[in-house]
Amino acid sequence: GAGVSQSPSNKVTEKGKDVELRCDPISGHTALYWYRQSLGQGLEFLIYFQGNSAPDKSGLPSDRFSAERTGGSVSTLTIQRTQQEDSAVYLCASSLGASGIRGETQYFGPGTRLLVL
């Protein structure tokens, strides 16, 4: 069906508030990734979900960041007590997630632009 969708497309929040970012992957894709991209920078890996396996959280920058994936589909990235340095574009990507396959093509969503004032 449709590509990866993310919401909201833009979010402005005040320092110290919590935010939730949503990602809806391509139907049938079992692998889901969250990345952060600061202005003019590359993509910083945050977290990776594969099916029912425990997520790879090695990229989360602090314990203020958490993510969950319900029913193996939609994922929510939560940032608690936001700081100004959290301002960035948060990108979600999904892939088929077939095991034993060389690194698969990731399909990216349009991103959520987060601004923390």
Added chain:
Amino acid sequence: QKEVEQNSGPLSVPEGAIASLNCTYSDRGSQSFFWYRQYSGKSPELIMSIYSNGDKEDGRFTAQLNKASQYVSLLIRDSQPSDSATYLCAVNMFNFNKFYFGSGTKLNVKP
């Protein structure tokens, strides 16, 4: 040392010329290599993937991989102004789905 390194540019080439984008990586276990194009304000889109040493051609694009020297490059022939974008290199290890991205090279193709 970053896992994936790219020259940030900008790389400026005239329309019709060949643009050459380079990427080096630190992990010798890396098996899969990808080039993504990202227009300003947009999300990355895949251009090419390459897994074996040598060249892989797709239209005006050629990816080159040299695992011994740990570099991968992207050549764009007959560059067009519409090719102006940031090109991101990504690598990962076989059967691991954690990808490392470079910071990207900005390409400007001048009419």
